[in-house]
Structure formats: structure tokens, C-alpha cells
Amino acid sequence: MNSLVTLALAAAAVAVPVQPRGGGDDYLVSLGPRPYYIINNMTDGPLKTKLQSCENLPQTINKFSIGHRGGGTLQFPEETKQDEDAGARMGAGILECDVSFTADRGLVCRHSLCDLHTTTDILLRPELASKCTTPFTAANDTADANALCCTSDITKAEFSTLCGKQDGFNASATTPEDYQHGTPDWRTELYDTCGTVLTLDEYIDLVDSYPGHRDFTPELKTPPAQVPMPFSSAYVQNYTQQEYAQDMVDAFRNKSIDLSRVWPQSFTYSDIVYWLNNDHEFGKQAVYLVEFDTPADLLAGTNNLTVAKAAGVNILSPALPMLLSEGGPDNKTIVPSAYAHAAIAAGFDIIAWTFERSGPLATVKAREEYYFNSIANITSYDGQYYEVLDVLVNQIGIIGLFSDWSATVTYFANCFGLKGPVGGSYT
The missing domain is CATH 3.20.20.190 (Phosphatidylinositol (PI) phosphodiesterase)
Known part of the structure; x- marks a missing residue:
């Protein structure tokens, strides 16, 4: 086939709009496996x-x-x-x-007024972590790591600076960084890249x-x-x-x-x-x-x-x-x-x-x-x-x-x- 004809047919194929499925605007519902x-x-x-x-x-x-x-x-x-x-x-x-x-x-x-310590990175923000109802305390021989941070502890503008993460915490943590972990092993942290x-x-x-x-x-x-x-x-x-x-x-x-x-x-x-x-x-x-x-x-x-x-x-x-x-x-x-x-x-x-x-x-x-x-x-x-x-x-x-x-x-x-x-x- 002539190369110009081939290119023309390809361009025409690209120009054909996708039939809308489930919402219009060429929006394709995708279910995965x-x-x-x-x-x-x-x-x-x-x-x-x-x-x-x-x-x-x-x-x-x-x-x-x-x-x-x-x-x-x-x-x-x-x-x-x-x-x-x-x-x-x-x-x-x-x-x-x-x-x-x-x-x-x-x-x-x-999901809760008081889940910011397990669902966001608030404990990694010292200026906001200091406002938590219960600031982070490290695990020791007699107690698990602890924190309690509520939406009511901070302003709406401050809340909007946070990154969302998978809900979870490490009860054995000795630092706020370690506390961030604890996602159930059947979930994933693949998308924990600062949720909006x-x-x-x-x-x-x-x-x-x-x-x-x-x-x-x-x-x-x-x-x-x-x-x-x-x-x-x-x-x-x-x-x-x-x-x-x-x-x-x-x-x-x-x-x-x-x-x-x-x-x-x-x-x-x-x-x-x-x-x-x-x-x-x-x-x-x-x-x-x-x-x-x-x-x-x-x-x-x-x-x-x-x-x-x-x-x-x-x-x-x-x-x-x-x-x-x-x-x-x-x-x-x-x-x-x-x-x-x-x-x-x-x-x-x-x-x-x-x-x-x-x-x-x-x-x-x-x-x-x-x-x-x-x-x-x-x-x-x-x-x-x-x-x-x-x-x-x-x-x-x-x-x-x-x-x-x-x-x-x-x-x-x-x-x-x-x-x-x-x-x-x-x-």
C-alpha cells in the first residue's frame, strides 16, 4: 500500500471518536482484573x-x-x-x-475527626505535630508508641498542606518516621506518594x-x-x-x-x-x-x-x-x-x-x-x-x-x- 494512503487511513482511524461508555465525554469505565x-x-x-x-x-x-x-x-x-x-x-x-x-x-x-496521625503525614510536620491533641510519644518497654491528631487541632488551610497516606501505624515506633508504617500486608503503599x-x-x-x-x-x-x-x-x-x-x-x-x-x-x-x-x-x-x-x-x-x-x-x-x-x-x-x-x-x-x-x-x-x-x-x-x-x-x-x-x-x-x-x- 502507498505510504501516503497508509498515513491517511491511520489519521482517519485516530479521528474516529471513541463511543462513550457509561458517562459520555469518551469516559471509559475500567474495572481491571x-x-x-x-x-x-x-x-x-x-x-x-x-x-x-x-x-x-x-x-x-x-x-x-x-x-x-x-x-x-x-x-x-x-x-x-x-x-x-x-x-x-x-x-x-x-x-x-x-x-x-x-x-x-x-x-x-x-474518616474520623481524630485520625490524622494514622492517615496523613502530620507527625512529620513539626509545626503541625506540636498542635496535636496528644503529640507523638515513642514506644518503650512498657507502652506502645502513641499519638492523637484531630482535624479540630488545626485550621482548614493547615489541613490542606497535609499528604494523605494509607491508614496504619507502627506501634513499636521510636520516631515519627517509623510510626508512619503499619499498612495491612494485603493492602499496598505503592500509591502513598502524598495523596491530595x-x-x-x-x-x-x-x-x-x-x-x-x-x-x-x-x-x-x-x-x-x-x-x-x-x-x-x-x-x-x-x-x-x-x-x-x-x-x-x-x-x-x-x-x-x-x-x-x-x-x-x-x-x-x-x-x-x-x-x-x-x-x-x-x-x-x-x-x-x-x-x-x-x-x-x-x-x-x-x-x-x-x-x-x-x-x-x-x-x-x-x-x-x-x-x-x-x-x-x-x-x-x-x-x-x-x-x-x-x-x-x-x-x-x-x-x-x-x-x-x-x-x-x-x-x-x-x-x-x-x-x-x-x-x-x-x-x-x-x-x-x-x-x-x-x-x-x-x-x-x-x-x-x-x-x-x-x-x-x-x-x-x-x-x-x-x-x-x-x-x-x-x-
């Missing part, structure tokens, strides 16, 4: 066959897939731009920011910029005992929980975000009620997070379901072990728990947490891993991730799932035609 690894690790049966049938189908953004702390948290530093980018690329249709406050009443994305931390405003702008019209799920973090409310500092006096809850609402209203795209969350029931009573448009899509570990607490939580429903709560979000039990004739089958049945009977939509936060399933029992503790005796291979998801979707009927690796949930949701929660459908 993990969903296929899990499928290959499953036992043979109808579920595996169904999932295999979707292996070569186009993948799209799906709001059933909710990016926990960003959605790429299995490998990327949580609550960072890089983590949100990864979750978005893996098709998460809803992305999370856990909202904490700073000393000057700024709102920032951090986010303010709430930056998170809103970032998620709003992604193709595919993504939704937001901000969680108002409950202040720990070390940060009593009302909160006072050199910058604010008597900052109340209700002002904190209102500030989160205002951040979205100030940016003119359609509130049908916002799914606010809190473990604190009074926050949910505050939003319902004071900004119903915001509160009607609020996600009430619940975590009951003891039988007594679980019973009390079950009894309170009707109270929450009567107050106008529409969406309940329990932890995975609250929803799953060992059952069947031989007690070797994953089944919905009594709590799951009670939540369904009470009329709640259910969003569960957290998937892909557990590492290899062969070791969850030995590690006393939280998210599989109710079914640890019958959990032993990674293919069971999709068996669990099958029970959650097809027996319990959850409408969304938080995940540390969005690709896994996106694949399942697309294969089964799931859509996720529908904004604007609640009253």
Missing part, C-alpha cells in the same frame, strides 16, 4: 455462570456502586483526590466524603466534574470524646452539633447542587432528625448509619426501627455482619439475619457497608475481621465475595453498597441490571 479473579475463584453454579456471561459486556457508571471513602481505598490513601478518581474510574455512581471540622470551622474529608487531601468544597467540585452525573454521599462524622460539643477554639466559640450539621447542608446549597444528588449520612440519629425537620429536601434522602455489635444493642436497635420509620427516615444503612447469618439445614449457608428481615418488614430501603474492606477471605476468621464476623465459620475463599453480594441483593434487596474497591460492585450491579437509589423519589 479483580472482578474476574473473584468470579474464577467461585464454586460452579448458576451465580458463577450468570456473572461469567457478563465478562465481555461494556461497563457503565452505576449508582448501586458507592465509593467508600473514595472507592479505591483498597489501594489508595482514603479520602484523597486519587482515591476518588480511582472510585470514579471504576464506575462508582455515588462517591463519599466523611465530613469532619477544623479548628476554624472548616469542613474537610476525613480534600476540603468538602473541593470534594463537591471534584465529584461534580466527573462525567456521568455522579451523586454525593457526605457523612457527618460524630465527634469523639476528645472533641466535646459544643466545640471551642481560638477561632470559634460554642460550635454546636446542629450548626455542624447545618454547615454540611449549606456547603451543597452554596454550590447550587441539586439535592436529589445528595445522600447525607450520619450515625447520630439526632442529625438525621435535624435535617428532616429543618431542611426536609436534604433530610428525606438521609442515610441512617447503624452499627450494633452486642445482642442487647442489636435487640434495642431492632425495637427502634419503627420509631425511626415514623420519624421519616427512609434509608437504613447497617454494617454487613448485622445483615448476614449462618443458616440452612447444616448452618453452612449464608442467609439474611433476623435484623435484615426486621428492617425489610419495617419498610426501609437498605444500603450496606463495607465491601472489599476485609482482605483475603481465607484468613478472616483467624484475623477476627469485623465485616465477616457473623459468617466467619463458613467463609474461606475469595469467590464468596460475590456469594455474599448475591444474598444482599437477591434475598435482602439492598439498593446500594459501599465498597473499598468499586470495580467489584460495579461489575455485579451492571451484570444484574441494578440501578441504585433514585434521587428525588423520597418524600
